[in-house]
Amino acid sequence: MDPTVPNSGDHAASTPTNTTVTLPPLTLRDAPRLPASPSGATAVPNPISSHPYFHPPPTFYISPGDVSLRHAFFDLASGTPNPLVAYRRAGPRESLAVDPARARAALVTCGGLCPGLNTVLRELVVGLHELYGVLDVFGVAAGYRGFYGADDDHVRLDPASVDDWHKKGGTALKTTRGGFDLNKIVDGIVARGYTQVYAIGGDGTMRGAVAIFEEFKRRGLRISITGIPKTVDNDIGIIDRSFGFQTAVEIAQQAIDAAHVEAVSAVNGIGLVKLMGRSTGHIALHATLSSRDVDCCLIPEIDFHVEGKGGLFEFLYERIKKKGHAVVVVAEGAGQELIPRTDDQKREQDESGNMLFLDVGPWLKSELGRWWKREHPTELFTVKYIDPTYMIRAVPANATDNLYCTLLAHSAIHGIMAGFTGFVPGPINGNYSYIPLEDIAVAKNPVDVNDHKWAWVRSVTDQPDFLKP
Numbered sequence: 001m002d003p004t005v006p007n008s009g010d011h012a013a014s015t016p017t018n019t020t021v022t023l024p025p026l027t028l029r030d031a032p033r034l035p036a037s038p039s040g041a042t043a044v045p046n047p048i049s050s051h052p053y054f055h056p057p058p059t060f061y062i063s064p065g066d067v068s069l070r071h072a073f074f075d076l077a078s079g080t081p082n083p084l085v086a087y088r089r090a091g092p093r094e095s096l097a098v099d100p101a102r103a104r105a106a107l108v109t110c111g112g113l114c115p116g117l118n119t120v121l122r123e124l125v126v127g128l129h130e131l132y133g134v135l136d137v138f139g140v141a142a143g144y145r146g147f148y149g150a151d152d153d154h155v156r157l158d159p160a161s162v163d164d165w166h167k168k169g170g171t172a173l174k175t176t177r178g179g180f181d182l183n184k185i186v187d188g189i190v191a192r193g194y195t196q197v198y199a200i201g202g203d204g205t206m207r208g209a210v211a212i213f214e215e216f217k218r219r220g221l222r223i224s225i226t227g228i229p230k231t232v233d234n235d236i237g238i239i240d241r242s243f244g245f246q247t248a249v250e251i252a253q254q255a256i257d258a259a260h261v262e263a264v265s266a267v268n269g270i271g272l273v274k275l276m277g278r279s280t281g282h283i284a285l286h287a288t289l290s291s292r293d294v295d296c297c298l299i300p301e302i303d304f305h306v307e308g309k310g311g312l313f314e315f316l317y318e319r320i321k322k323k324g325h326a327v328v329v330v331a332e333g334a335g336q337e338l339i340p341r342t343d344d345q346k347r348e349q350d351e352s353g354n355m356l357f358l359d360v361g362p363w364l365k366s367e368l369g370r371w372w373k374r375e376h377p378t379e380l381f382t383v384k385y386i387d388p389t390y391m392i393r394a395v396p397a398n399a400t401d402n403l404y405c406t407l408l409a410h411s412a413i414h415g416i417m418a419g420f421t422g423f424v425p426g427p428i429n430g431n432y433s434y435i436p437l438e439d440i441a442v443a444k445n446p447v448d449v450n451d452h453k454w455a456w457v458r459s460v461t462d463q464p465d466f467l468k469p
Helices: 117-132 143-148 182-191 203-219 245-264 282-291 312-323 343-347 360-375 389-394 399-417 437-442 452-461
Strands: 026-028 067-069 084-089 104-109 136-140 154-156 196-201 224-229 269-275 296-298 325-331 382-386 423-428 431-436
Touching (some): 067 431, 104 117, 104 143, 117 136, 117 196, 117 399, 182 203, 196 399, 224 399, 245 269, 245 282, 245 399, 269 312, 282 296, 360 382, 399 423, 399 431
Parallel strands (some): 026 084, 196 224, 269 382
Antiparallel strands (some): 136 154, 423 431
């Protein structure tokens, strides 16, 4: 029988069929828009259309009806499917609601450092200048408090001054946490004549941007604001990922490689690496999958116990007896409930209002040493601990994140110039979209330990559930 010819018996492959399916209702979570101009000004043609070097094709501009769906797959067999959620597609519009000649933009970075901050700043400046001819672009130093700070906290920026920023780590504008005084911030924005605000930061910065947006509305101000989501932890929901994450995973590899070398070079050696991830374990998860040298991955989304039957230490001892060494990756938010806290420590918060996390790395290293000395006093044992947190935060963005930062910055500019406000640009299933700030400010992105990705981790590390019997 010719193996290329399907068997015509009962088990023959079926032929493709076309089936018409009615999808559930669609809910559009639209990005807010600026109030109408009091002067009744008409729409402004997009200056990209008359660019001397680039001639956009007819399909270049985004249609007013273009949307992207939040979920890319559906259960057609479900009896009660959830309504579909859609967002406006990001990108340039043929007509503008903002006159570039009258625009005055303020760029601010808030919170901790993250790879790609300077790339976003650079591309905002270059995009505003080169795409739309917005010449009044200012960097605001020291985070949100810079809006009501000294005059030298506001620095005029142009393409020449930011030319090499994408090659540098950190933020050229300086950054701080806290300092959020809503009335002072908005008063400062109004006093300096800003018409556009680009706030770059994490979930706390996004919540601040929501408050500023609402205050703009309350005062009837025709000022736009957009948030560009930055968090190394990748803990902002709805969007596919936040910028800096890919770089963080890449640099985390170097720490894991070093821990592996230390572990295999010692008798009964353990390499312990603490990675960033207060509420989510995405960096630890992706670094573990990429490394293949990790024996155990601990993230905030899973509970574990350290001593006793089925505990972490029993597993590590068995792995050392089998391989001669072990490598452990722990996210900074993992095991917080296991670390003893004083009453004062339970009440402590940082300047952004987050609970202060105790340092799980040194605690775990200390507990491992005590346990081994008690249970196996005659055997040699070494733990080498590596914390690459500040090395990860401070490096420049890699090629993938540099490209991503450019797309985020340009998406933000296109949305602002089209008249949108109170939104965040970001990819949803690969399609760049405009998501209301209020949605992003509350959306979380925990690791789903019930999906395939965590199952892949378990298959790589062959670690148990660490459930107490």
